[in-house]
Amino acid sequence: MLSNIKIVLVQTYHPGNIGSAARAMKTMGLNQLTLVAPRSFPDNNASAMAAGATDLLECATVVERLEDAVSDCTMVIGASARLRSFPLPHFSEPDDMAHQVLDEARSGSVALVFGRERFGLTNDEIQCCTHQMTLPTAPDYPVLNLAQAVQICAHEVFNAWRKLPESDYRLQAPREAEKPTQAQMQAFFHHLEQRLDDAGFHNQPHARTFDRLRAVFTRAQPSKKELSMLRGMINALQSPTDESSRGEPVRQNPD
CATH class of the missing domain: 3.40.1280.10 (SPOUT methyltransferase, trefoil knot domain)
Known part of the structure; x- marks a missing residue:
């Protein structure tokens, strides 16, 4: 240790x-x-x-x-x-x-x-x-x-x-509980910020909005597995513009 x-x-x-x-x-x-x-x-x-x-x-x-x-x-x-x-x-x-x-x-x-x-x-x-x-x-x-x-x-x-x-002395944590490195966490924060910007989420600098979001995930201390799940969830939250740019059908509102 x-x-x-x-x-x-x-x-x-x-x-x-x-x-x-x-x-x-x-x-x-x-x-x-x-x-x-x-x-x-x-x-x-x-x-x-x-x-x-x-x-x-x-x-x-x-x-x-x-x-x-x-x-x-x-x-x-x-x-x-x-x-x-x-x-x-x-x-x-x-x-x-x-x-x-x-x-x-x-x-x-x-x-x-x-x-x-x-x-x-x-x-x-x-x-x-x-x-x-x-x-x-x-x-x-x-x-x-x-x-x-x-x-x-x-x-x-x-x-x-x-x-x-x-x-x-040699006891290891279970793999499910392994924590991500700071490089992996920083990549997640960059990914999240980029997706929020794409979605029109306006970060107010004076309110330190994204700083507070970072603090939420830092306090949560997600495992590597949980961080991978979060990144997959962010990828799944594509906007209609993103989907159409990939040639995928966009669901229309019947109203």
Whole structure:
């Protein structure tokens, strides 16, 4: 399960934080590190702060966009110091997060996403996630260092994992319950938006209509089988114009 969990750092400014995060990961059995557009990497400061975890830096994946970092994931948890207004499932207790992460990691890839040192993740980046997470802190100073936040989450995941019965380590989820990846979910959202546009459904930008629709399906967490059914249903909802363009008969209203 632990090998299915990746830590994603978005636009990290200080390379030393990358090294410290790698060290935090390795002490807790995590080895999948992905960096999104880091300011400086590779970097000697990152290697120095990694101590004995330089192998994680050498194997780290570097991409330009968060979408690329999480495209293969079935669960994406965005860490934020404040709860955003997006109606996504939210973790406020790290141990609850850890147990759900392990459940998901039985059959799919999970990403824990951490933003920039100064202002964290943007709203657009939170929308790339399936869940939000805030870590409990003292209210008068609710600011965690990036590597500290990684350490807390990694520790909670490892602690939950080591308490599992040995028989659970290799337990796989039933195929019917397998979740789609974020790439598959994004393809579904594009398909849905295109079909709604074709049908004359007017998305009001100020009302964030399609954002709310995305949130509905994100919260529902459909399985791969259910997502395939939804896409088949969308394909079946062809307008008369679509049918006539394919040369198929259009049913006339007798009135």
